[in-house]
Amino acid sequence: MMNAALVTVVGTSATARRKRSRPGVLPGFGISMGYTVLYLSLLVLIPLAALPIKSAGLGWDGFWDTVTAPRVVASYRLTFGAALVAALVNLVFGMLVAWVLVRYRFPGKKVLDALVDLPFALPTAVAGIALTALYAKNGWLGGPLEQWLGLKVAFTPLGIVVALIFIGIPFVVRTVQPVLEDIEREIEEAAASLGASRWQTIRRVLLPSVLPALLTGFALAFARAVGEYGSVVFIAGNRPMVSEITPLLIISKLEQYDYAGAAAIATVMLVLSFALLLVINLLQGWQARRGGRHA
Amino acid sequence: MTRPDHLTEPRWVRGLLLALALGFLALFLLVPLAAVFAEAFKKGWELYLAAITEPDAWSAIQLTLWVAAISLPLNLVFGVAAAWAIAKFQFRGKQFLITLIDLPFSVSPVVAGLVFVLLFGAQGWLGPWLMEHDLKIVYAVPGVVLATLFVTFPFIARELIPLMQAQGSEEEQAALTLGASGWQIFWRVTLPNIKWGLLYGAILCNARAMGEFGAVSVVSGHVRGLTNTMTLHVEILYNEYQFSAAFAVASLLALLALVTLLVKNLIEWRSARPEPDSAPMEAMAAPVPVRPATA
Numbered sequence: 001m002m003n004a005a006l007v008t009v010v011g012t013s014a015t016a017r018r019k020r021s022r023p024g025v026l027p028g029f030g031i032s033m034g035y036t037v038l039y040l041s042l043l044v045l046i047p048l049a050a051l052p053i054k055s056a057g058l059g060w061d062g063f064w065d066t067v068t069a070p071r072v073v074a075s076y077r078l079t080f081g082a083a084l085v086a087a088l089v090n091l092v093f094g095m096l097v098a099w100v101l102v103r104y105r106f107p108g109k110k111v112l113d114a115l116v117d118l119p120f121a122l123p124t125a126v127a128g129i130a131l132t133a134l135y136a137k138n139g140w141l142g143g144p145l146e147q148w149l150g151l152k153v154a155f156t157p158l159g160i161v162v163a164l165i166f167i168g169i170p171f172v173v174r175t176v177q178p179v180l181e182d183i184e185r186e187i188e189e190a191a192a193s194l195g196a197s198r199w200q201t202i203r204r205v206l207l208p209s210v211l212p213a214l215l216t217g218f219a220l221a222f223a224r225a226v227g228e229y230g231s232v233v234f235i236a237g238n239r240p241m242v243s244e245i246t247p248l249l250i251i252s253k254l255e256q257y258d259y260a261g262a263a264a265i266a267t268v269m270l271v272l273s274f275a276l277l278l279v280i281n282l283l284q285g286w287q288a289r290r291g292g293r294h295a
Numbered sequence: 296m297t298r299p300d301h302l303t304e305p306r307w308v309r310g311l312l313l314a315l316a317l318g319f320l321a322l323f324l325l326v327p328l329a330a331v332f333a334e335a336f337k338k339g340w341e342l343y344l345a346a347i348t349e350p351d352a353w354s355a356i357q358l359t360l361w362v363a364a365i366s367l368p369l370n371l372v373f374g375v376a377a378a379w380a381i382a383k384f385q386f387r388g389k390q391f392l393i394t395l396i397d398l399p400f401s402v403s404p405v406v407a408g409l410v411f412v413l414l415f416g417a418q419g420w421l422g423p424w425l426m427e428h429d430l431k432i433v434y435a436v437p438g439v440v441l442a443t444l445f446v447t448f449p450f451i452a453r454e455l456i457p458l459m460q461a462q463g464s465e466e467e468q469a470a471l472t473l474g475a476s477g478w479q480i481f482w483r484v485t486l487p488n489i490k491w492g493l494l495y496g497a498i499l500c501n502a503r504a505m506g507e508f509g510a511v512s513v514v515s516g517h518v519r520g521l522t523n524t525m526t527l528h529v530e531i532l533y534n535e536y537q538f539s540a541a542f543a544v545a546s547l548l549a550l551l552a553l554v555t556l557l558v559k560n561l562i563e564w565r566s567a568r569p570e571p572d573s574a575p576m577e578a579m580a581a582p583v584p585v586r587p588a589t590a
Contacts (some may be wrong), residue, residue: 023384026467027477032380036392037372043444046400050420054413055329076317093319100316103298104309109400112317114560118324120499121552121559123506126545129533130327133334140330145363164324185302192301197363216542227403230551234533247405254409259418266406277394 003050051270054263066264075246082157083225086164091218094172095210101173102180116174121169124230131163132234155237160245163224163232171224172217179213179287180206212287219283223276227269331549334542346532346540347547354520355528355544358436362524363504366443370500374451375493382459383467393456401446407445408513411438434516439524442510444485447500454496462488472488491566495559502555506548 019082023029055063066072100106119127134143135153145151152158183206191201201207231245246269253262303309336343346352367422377396399407413419415432425432432438466488470480486493487495508526517531525548532541 023386024464026383026464026480028379028469028481029384032376033384033386036373036377036380040392040395043441043448045395047396047414047445048402049409050413051406093316096312097316097320100313103303104313106313106317112320114556115320115324115328117556118328119553119558121502121506121555122328123500123508123526123545123548123552125508125529126331126506126548126552127327129541129545130330130334133538134327134330140326166327169320169323187300188302198301198304217492223401227401227402227406227514229405247403247509250403250405250409254412254513255416259416260414262409263413266403266409269403269406273398273403277397277401281394 015279019162043263048270051263051267055260055267058260058264062260063264066261067268071244072246072249072265075240075244076251078179078243079246082160082164083222083228085161086225087218087222089161089165089170090172090221091214093094094169094217094221095176095214097169098173098176098180102177106266117170119169124167125234127166128163128231131166131231135159135162135235155243156214158183159235159237160232163212163235164228167228167231168221168225171221172214175213175220176210179210183209186252191286195201200242207291208219212290216280216283216287218274219280223273223280226276227273297299303563308372318357325564331542331546334538335546337542338539342539343543343546346537346543349540351520351523352528352544353524353538355523356547357521358439359505359525361436362440362443363501365440366447366504367497367501369444370447370451371493373448373496374453374455374496377452378455378459378489379481381456382462396449396452397446400453404446404507404509405513408442408510411441411445411514433514434518434522436522438516439511439522442514443507446507446510447504450500450503451493451496454499458489458492459485493561495562495566498555498558498562504554505551 013144055066058066101109101116132154133139137143137146137147137154139154142152145153151158153162165234187205188201191205192198196204227247229245230293232245233248236245238248246265250262250265250269253259253265304312381393409538412433415421415425415438416434417426419433432441466484467480470484475483505524506526507524508530511524512527512530515524515527517523517527519531523531525544529541529545529548532538532544
């Protein structure tokens with residue numbers, strides 16, 4: 001009787017709170033929320049709004065002509081193509097590195113694990129000139145590659161892929177690593193005791209559990225690579241139609257004082273970033289549900 | 296923690312996977328890093344010292360330190376405010392707000408720089424007004440600071456939000472019932488709980504602030520001795536074929552990256568985070584967010 005009454009009281013007060021939609025009991029909601037929204041608007045949202053507004057000055061036809069000009073389309077193809085190839089390489093090798101770091105023991109493992117984050121910490125311009133020096137004709141790697149394989153890396157689209165592989169390394173490793181660590185040994189034990197070969201266990205049991213994390217890492221690496229500038233400009237050669245990435249095209253429009261044109265191309269990139277962010281959010285939701293089921 | 300044979304791969308497979316993973320990391324991480332220092336010292340110590348003590352290099356170093364010193368506290372205050380509002384209170388559109396905070400991670404740095412040129416440039420919305428009052432933002436130091444603020448915007452907030460969400464607000468509520476004021480709760484209860492996360496976010500924010508290239512390159516105007524940061528100085532030296540000098544300055548930035556990784560690992564070790572950071576340092580949308588706090 002008493003309990004029931006108590007439940008009702010608690011129940012009604014909870015609904016009442018929800019109706020008044022009071023956010024919580026702690027102080028400081030107004031000021032922290034207000035400051036967050038103000039700072040976010042002033043620094044990010046209002047400045048970004050300048051892009052579509054400025055490019056609207058071109059009119060729809062002008063906008064369309066600008067963003068579908070042959071040189072611009074060639075740059076999309078290069079940017080997205082190179083980003084895709086680099087993200088695929090990172091998908092395979094990132095999985096491999098995460099696997100080796102979680103499952104095997106070898107000397108220097110701690111140091112190597114820490115160094116995986118190097119592409120996040122190293123300024124992109126430094127990475128750019130280092131890779132260019134390495135893969136140029138007289139570089140440590142560029143010389144042998146050209147002599148023995150006839151392969152030119154620096155100042156070609158291949159060089160862009162190399163730079164994008166570098167900056168994308170940590171994404172797949174760092175998303176897959178914690179998931180692999182969380183997989184319980186009993187699951188593999190069960191698969192093995194039911195007669196699965198090691199390969200079957202990996203393919204049917206382990207791979208499906210890491211798949212969401214793997215795809216999230218892939219999408220993050222791809223999104224990062226699409227917008228990358230610093231590490232790419234040095235090694236790309238930047239020839240129009242051949243090795244000119246979209247961010248560089250924005251800069252060259254800017255240097256010609258074509259502000260509306262630069263804004264139009266930037267708007268296209270912004271919309272694509274939004275779309276990628278959405279995909280990544282969906283993938284993370286999937287991953288969270290997966291994680292929840294295993295836990 | 297050795298695994299029994301049926302739970303691991305045959306010896307030769309392990310060897311092959313290890314060799315592939317280590318080869319990949321050596322080729323894409325260690326060799327480029329070594330190249331920076333090798334190129335920097337190619338022409339000897341004296342040239343190295345001359346390159347980093349030359350007046351233009353020195354003013355670039357100073358500007359880089361200033362920019363980081365300004366943007367770090369601003370983003371710190373924002374990060375704490377945003378995390379307080381998001382983690383301690385319930386309100387509609389929370390997920391949307393988090394996505395907006397992530398936005399600068401997925402926007403190309405070049406686009407980030409461009410928006411400030413569109414706003415404050417001579418042709419921009421506020422350009423004429425700024426010109427009248429003899430104020431310069433773009434192609435001057437304030438523009439460099441703004442662009443840096445934009446690209447480093449999410450770092451600290453992104454680190455604190457999941458941390459504070461996981462911690463919940465029971466301790467703060469207890470302090471409240473004991474009569475503590477809002478500030479007392481923050482300084483005495485919340486801050487000690489989040490200090491490692493705060494430091495972690497700050498060190499990542501600082502590395503990016505000092506190393507940013509693309510966004511800064513668009514707004515700086517490249518005035519030697521005035522608006523050149525270290526990364527821009529590296530670019531100029533490199534484009535003038537002063538390779539050794541470029542790599543000398545770059546080696547300072549590489550050292551900064553290594554120190555960042557070291558401190559990051561020390562913090563992880565010191566704070567004994569349950570996972571070695573499930574979120575990549577710069578993850579555009581911080582993968583593996585803390586599981587939604589369902590009651």
